[in-house]
Structure formats: C-alpha cells, structure tokens
Amino acid sequence: MLCLFTAQSPAHAALTVTVSDNGKNIGRYDIYEITMEHPDTYGNPWQDVTISVAFTSGARTFAVGGFYYDAGTWKARFAPMETGNWTWQLTFSNGVDSYKAAGGFTCVASNNLGFIRIHPTNPYRLITDAENKPFHPIGIGGPAMTGTDSLFMDGLWGGKRISLQRYLNTLASGGINLFRFNSTKWGRAWIPRLDGKGRRVYDVAVGKVADWSMQQFHDKGIQMMMVVLPGKPNTKSPALDVDYFSYAINRWGAYVSIWELMNEVGFPGRPTTPEWYAALCPFIRDHDPYSHPITVSYPDPNSIGRDSKGRDYLDITSPHLYLGYGPGVDQAVISTALRPRGGRRHPGVQDHLSGQAHHLRRVRQHQQRGL
Numbered sequence: 590m591l592c593l594f595t596a597q598s599p600a601h602a603a604l605t606v607t608v609s610d611n612g613k614n615i616g617r618y619d620i621y622e623i624t625m626e627h628p629d630t631y632g633n634p635w636q637d638v639t640i641s642v643a644f645t646s647g648a649r650t651f652a653v654g655g656f657y658y659d660a661g662t663w664k665a666r667f668a669p670m671e672t673g674n675w676t677w678q679l680t681f682s683n684g685v686d687s688y689k690a691a692g693g694f695t696c697v698a699s700n701n702l703g704f705i706r707i708h709p710t711n712p713y714r715l716i717t718d719a720e721n722k723p724f725h726p727i728g729i730g731g732p733a734m735t736g737t738d739s740l741f742m743d744g745l746w747g748g749k750r751i752s753l754q755r756y757l758n759t760l761a762s763g764g765i766n767l768f769r770f771n772s773t774k775w776g777r778a779w780i781p782r783l784d785g786k787g788r789r790v791y792d793v794a795v796g797k798v799a800d801w802s803m804q805q806f807h808d809k810g811i812q813m814m815m816v817v818l819p820g821k822p823n824t825k826s827p828a829l830d831v832d833y834f835s836y837a838i839n840r841w842g843a844y845v846s847i848w849e850l851m852n853e854v855g856f857p858g859r860p861t862t863p864e865w866y867a868a869l870c871p872f873i874r875d876h877d878p879y880s881h882p883i884t885v886s887y888p889d890p891n892s893i894g895r896d897s898k899g900r901d902y903l904d905i906t907s908p909h910l911y912l913g914y915g916p917g918v919d920q921a922v923i924s925t926a927l928r929p930r931g932g933r934r935h936p937g938v939q940d941h942l943s944g945q946a947h948h949l950r951r952v953r954q955h956q957q958r959g960l
Contacts, residue, residue, distance in 0.1 A: 604686035616699030625663045636788045642679045646671050651878040654839035668843035669696040705846040728767030757809045771816045773852045779819045803844040814847040822861050827868035848883045855889030863891045871896040
C-alpha cells in the first residue's frame with residue numbers, strides 16, 4: 590500500500606510524508622509495518638517527531654507509537670491478534686504541523702502461537718495467546734548480535750562468532766522455545782546518549798541489528814523475553830527510563846512476549862526505589878498495546894507494590910539462581926523466588942542458572958520441584 594498527501598496548517602509550510610506498508614495480507618501475530626518518509630531534518634529525530642497509530646478491528650482499537658529508524662525515515666509496527674480486516678488512522682507530528690493518513694490490511698491465519706500469557710485461573714502457569722494452550726518455557730540467555738547474521742558467543746562457546754542461523758537451528762533442534770534478549774550483552778552501544786536538552790538519542794545501527802535479529806527469532810517461533818534497560822536504574826530521573834521503555838515498546842513490542850526491566854536490578858550497584866517502579870511499571874501497562882507480562886531478575890523488595898489502578902508492578906518471578914554457595918544460601922534464594930509477592934502468586938520463569946558441575950544434582954532437584 591502506498592499513499593501520499595500533505596497536510597498544511599494556515600500559518601506554516603506543508604508537512605510532507607510518504608507512507609507505505611509491507612503488505613496487504615499479514616499473518617496472525619506476524620509484523621505489520623508502516624514506513625513514513627519525511628524530508629525535514631531535526632535536532633533530535635527520536636524526540637522531535639511523535640507518531641501515533643490507532644489500529645482497529647471490529648470494536649477493538651489498539652494505540653501504537655512510532656519510532657525514528659534512519660535518515661528521513663520513521664516506522665510503526667503492529668502484531669495483529671485477530672484475523673479479519675484491520676484499519677488504521679495515523680498522525681505524524683513535529684510539534685508544529687501534523688500529517689494524517691489512513692489505511693488497512695487483512696490479517697490471515699498463521700501457525701504463530703501468539704504471545705505468552707498468565708493462565709487465567711492458575712497463576713503459576715503460562716499459556717500462549719493464539720490457542721490458550723499451556724506454555725512450558727525452555728529457554729536460554731542471549732548473546733550479543735554484532736552485525737548481520739553474526740553474534741558473539743561467550744561462555745561454553747569459547748568467545749566465538751557464529752552465524753545466527755546456525756545458532757537458531759541449534760536452539761530449535763534442542764526444543765528451546767524462549768530466548769532472553771539481554772541488552773547488557775551489547776555493551777555501551779546499547780546505552781543512549783543525551784542531546785543538549787537532556788533528551789535521549791538512540792543508536793541507529795544497533796536498532797537495526799536488534800530489529801533483524803528479533804525477526805529471525807520470530808520466524809523460528811521462539812518467544813522473546815527482552816531485558817530492556819542497560820546500565821543502572823535512573824532513580825533520580827525515572828523519566829529517562831520511561832522514555833527508553835517508550836522507545837522499546839514502539840519498536841519491539843510486536844516481537845516481545847515478556848518485558849524484563851533490567852538485568853539483575855536491585856543487585857549491589859543497581860539499587861532501585863519504590864518510586865522508580867511506580868514511574869516505570871504503570872507507564873508500561875498503559876502504553877503497551879499487547880499487555881506483555883513484566884518481570885525483573887531478582888526478588889527486589891522495592892518491586893512489591895501496586896499502582897493506582899490496583900495492578901501489580903510485576904507479573905512473573907524470574908530469579909537468577911547462582912548455586913553453589915552452600916545449601917542454606919541456595920535454599921534461601923529459591924524460597925524467596927517462590928514466595929507470593931505482595932499477597933499474590935505469580936508464575937516463575939527461571940532465567941539464569943549458574944553453578945559448578947558438582948552442584949548439577951541440586952539443580953535437577955530444584956527443577957523437578959517445578960522451578
């Protein structure tokens with residue numbers, strides 16, 4: 590689909606945007622993408638342009654934001670959850686003028702399982718959105734993608750660079766169905782810089798590689814658990830982390846099934862505050878059109894709370910179990926992970942295991958107990 594027209598306010602020059610999409614038939618839970626080309630230049634194109642798209646099917650409407658992609662190009666993405674005809678209404682604004690467009694597509698049946706959800710009657714279980722069938726996560730933590738079809742493998746792989754396709758084929762053959770995409774593995778390139786006004790600027794090249802790699806996992810049918818925030822919590826300026834999550838939701842929300850706020854948040858060196866969770870978690874719930882579950886990789890006491898609408902800050906417990914410190918310490922970590930949080934019970938996704946070989950028997954025992 591291609592449409593071109595301009596919108597003009599009486600006091601300003603015309604705002605010209607060329608809009609195109611990636612097809613008229615999109616599989617259920619596949620990615621529908623709108624591309625906007627706009628010739629004007631901005632001091633901070635991530636922040637100076639805002640995009641809102643309303644996707645409608647029947648009586649349901651989902652609000653989606655857009656993001657800056659590259660020079661003169663912005664995008665918006667959506668994963669349709671229902672088959673049938675969809676329409677959309679788009680607004681592209683630079684704060685002075687705005688441009689509006691409309692379009693549509695047809696969502697067709699696919700083999701996609703859909704997003705991960707918490708079972709409606711059993712808070713310890715997970716299901717997939719498309720068929721409401723049980724989902725038993727068997728996952729792996731993520732290496733860093735360093736370029737097109739290239740990733741750096743640490744740990745057991747001995748620091749090698751291998752093909753992402755080889756990696757995906759290995760995961761699929763082993764029954765892996767969940768991948769933990771860890772932003773901290775990307776190094777400083779993932780950390781945005783600030784412009785002269787204290788607003789965030791994101792890395793164009795890193796964004797593209799993340800796009801490409803997430804699409805490969807999606808095509809393989811492997812669910813995505815994304816660790817979004819790099820570095821340390823911005824407890825003094827939570828709005829910076831809120832902005833980062835706004836960018837992540839708009840760019841990668843259609844690929845992700847679980848949001849992990851930050852790697853090992855609450856650990857020494859990464860302290861949090863109740864106010865940090867109070868700013869971040871309600872924003873995610875209000876702006877994520879897919880209502881993905883939220884988690885952290887540590888049972889942080891500050892994360893136990895609810896927002897003004899009565900919603901828990903977190904939905905899933907996903908502890909990092911560094912075993913081998915002795916039976917008492919190991920058991921304390923596991924007991925903390927299983928404990929109901931704030932009076933409510935949550936499913937557990939054990940997203941990190943570490944220990945020496947002679948502790949593997951204890952690991953197996955914990956896994957058999959349902960972790």
